[in-house]
Amino acid sequence: MPRGNKKVAERRRKVCTCKAFNCESGVYLDAQGLSQQGVELSPEAYEAHQQSELRNIAQAATSDAFDAHSFQDINLGSLSQDNHLVEILRELRVSPALQPSPSGSGEAADVAQVPDRSSREHHEDVILESSCTCPAIDTARECGIEFYNTTNFFTFNLRQVNPVCLHVALTTAIISIFEHASMFTASWLLDAQRITIELALTHGLLPNVSPGQLEPLQVKVLNQIPRTVDTVIGWLKIDPCLQxxxxxxxxxxxxxxxxxxxxxxxxxxxxxxxxxxxxxxxxxxx
Incomplete structure (x- = not known):
């Protein structure tokens, strides 16, 4: 790497001392060769660490603020910690559930503006509700459903698999079950079919075609092909035990x-x- 580019790369790196990823216990060498506390990260990784750190601080502040006192006993004179929480939530682009009074005096907070429940779980639900934009969740909440079941979004379906990869998997399963192929042979067959598809994509089927390279999306599709036939048996939900x-x-x-x-x-x-x-x-x- 040229010397100028190296200086630019070093200048872009940031030092992280967060607790979320235990960077505070790390040690790095500075430009003078001295050991310093922290971990050098790229700007993207540093931003992700800081977001996690702010999220942990927000959760800790929420726990301290709402577990130690009931909503009826909160007054604006002791809302400094809540104000700090509001600033953190704003940095995370989350609307706070409780807003302090504009006067900033020591008068008691208006109880009518505070939710009826005093549990931390309800407060977190209110925060999430204010930033929710999912129509399905809004519809479920209007019908009186407090918790929306999202299991169906995480249920595996063979429709999610590319047809080429599914054909490779089914062919191997047929050979493994009906022809009694060993696990090693079935795994080899999966890998051989993957190589065949890769050769067809990179070299083509016509003569006088210069070899090419796989695109990132093609590599992602090929990675859907299982490494072992056990994965295919799990997809099909069949009992591989033979009598x-x-x-x-x-x-x-x-x-x-x-x-x-x-x-x-x-x-x-x-x-x-x-x-x-x-x-x-x-x-x-x-």
């Missing part, structure tokens, strides 16, 4: 391995048109 039995080659009667007789006990051979069954125990077709 082994002895089967008669004449009538296809099945017997458990532990209690299989030497000769088939089903007298299918006596029925009209039934195949003949050898009397030799070695040819019983188990």
């Amino acid at each position: 082994f039995v002895n089967c008669c080659k004449g009538c296809f009667a099945m017997y458990p391995l532990a209690s299989a007789p030497k000769r088939c006990t089903h007298r299918v051979a006596d029925l009209p048109g039934a195949p003949s069954i050898s009397e030799d125990p070695e040819d019983s077709g188990r």
